[in-house]
Amino acid sequence: SITGACRAIQKLTRVRVVDNSALGNTPYHRPPKCIHVYNKTGVGKVGDTILLAIKGEKKKALIVGHKMPGPPMTPRFDSNNVVLIEDNGNPVGTRIKTPIPHILQQRGEFSKVLAIGRNFV
Amino acid sequence: SYRVSSDGKPAKFQPPPKPVITDKQKGREERRFLSPEFIPPRGRTDPLKFYIERKDMIQRRKVFNIPEFYVGHILAVTTADPHASEKMTRFVGICTQRGGKGLGATFVLRNVIEDQGVEICYELYNPRIQAIEVLKLEKRLDDNLMYLRDALPEYSTFDVNMKPVSRLDHEEVPVNKLQVRMKPKPWSKRWERPKYNIKGIKFELPEGKMKAAQKWSQPWLEFDMLREYDTSKIEEKIWKEVSEELRK
Numbered sequence: 001s002i003t004g005a006c007r008a009i010q011k012l013t014r015v016r017v018v019d020n021s022a023l024g025n026t027p028y029h030r031p032p033k034c035i036h037v038y039n040k041t042g043v044g045k046v047g048d049t050i051l052l053a054i055k056g057e058k059k060k061a062l063i064v065g066h067k068m069p070g071p072p073m074t075p076r077f078d079s080n081n082v083v084l085i086e087d088n089g090n091p092v093g094t095r096i097k098t099p100i101p102h103i104l105q106q107r108g109e110f111s112k113v114l115a116i117g118r119n120f121v
Numbered sequence: 122s123y124r125v126s127s128d129g130k131p132a133k134f135q136p137p138p139k140p141v142i143t144d145k146q147k148g149r150e151e152r153r154f155l156s157p158e159f160i161p162p163r164g165r166t167d168p169l170k171f172y173i174e175r176k177d178m179i180q181r182r183k184v185f186n187i188p189e190f191y192v193g194h195i196l197a198v199t200t201a202d203p204h205a206s207e208k209m210t211r212f213v214g215i216c217t218q219r220g221g222k223g224l225g226a227t228f229v230l231r232n233v234i235e236d237q238g239v240e241i242c243y244e245l246y247n248p249r250i251q252a253i254e255v256l257k258l259e260k261r262l263d264d265n266l267m268y269l270r271d272a273l274p275e276y277s278t279f280d281v282n283m284k285p286v287s288r289l290d291h292e293e294v295p296v297n298k299l300q301v302r303m304k305p306k307p308w309s310k311r312w313e314r315p316k317y318n319i320k321g322i323k324f325e326l327p328e329g330k331m332k333a334a335q336k337w338s339q340p341w342l343e344f345d346m347l348r349e350y351d352t353s354k355i356e357e358k359i360w361k362e363v364s365e366e367l368r369k
Contacts, residue, residue, distance in 0.1 A: 069242065072227060074242075078238030078239070081237070098237040099239060102202050102204045102210065104204075119235060
């Protein structure tokens with residue numbers, strides 16, 4: 001059975017890892033789920049860090065796009081996309097094929113993640 | 122031969138009949154298109170508010186050309202983005218919905234890039250928009266194409282470098298009677314129900330399910346007089362006003 005689609009990212013949402021890291025792409029019998037959102041409210045939007053449970057391990061990740069409609073002129077994706085990240089902010093993977101919103105370029109802490117991105121929306 | 126008449130003498134030279142040039146475009150009535158955001162919603166607000174909004178909308182249209190488009194057209198929008206590395210971003214997509222009235226009018230463009238569906242809600246009168254080009258003109262069978270989210274991704278993919286298709290007639294906008302095939306259920310909304318009144322989907326559901334969906338039909342809504350909002354007279358007035366202002 002599948003629960004109704006969640007729109008922004010909160011605890012226990014299943015997310016889709018979008019980079020080409022080994023952790024994100026090897027199949028596992030459970031999908032990667034969010035277990036904590038580093039935010040005052042527990043709701044994660046684009047540019048927030050979350051804690052992910054993948055393959056029995058805990059890993060931090062950056063939200064790159066969600067199903068919830070945001071402010072006008074910003075893109076809304078058809079799946080909740082996430083990029084795996086280390087504790088110091090370095091991305092785990094080496095390439096991000098899916099499109100990334102431009103709003104992330106505003107914050108300087110994600111410059112390394114944006115450098116591996118290919119398409120920007 | 123034609124040069125010699127019946128009594129054998131050469132006939133006077135008859136010049137060929139002059140071709141009659143009929144300008145077909147002049148004879149036809151000029152097609153009117155009033156953008157839906159000009160029509161004020163039904164309510165008790167002062168019409169002065171809508172008049173002032175319309176003046177602002179017309180001023181913006183004089184500076185920046187907003188082409189005529191309907192739901193189902195394929196548009197390319199160039200926006201000025203302060204956060205982007207190159208200051209201009211271009212997005213190509215099919216228009217799935219048009220909403221809002223007045224200056225807050227919006228339209229949603231949808232495209233599938235690298236197997237990821239992206240939808241962007243643009244505001245028509247936002248000064249950040251630099252250009253709107255209509256790449257392909259075609260109306261669809263419905264007003265609202267939200268069901269494309271649950272359709273197979275091939276129906277929402279459009280080439281980013283697509284060239285604008287040239288328009289033949291200045292009169293009719295072609296209607297694309299495409300019936301879209303869907304992904305297997307569950308869908309985000311139950312599109313088979315009569316409340317959405319969708320004609321553009323090829324439902325491959327069994328007969329029993331289609332009949333069961335008709336249980337939720339509300340045939341009395343069609344005859345409800347309080348829900349009627351006749352906009353023909355309002356449209357006429359606003360059309361005259363807008364076309365006069367735009368000609369100045």
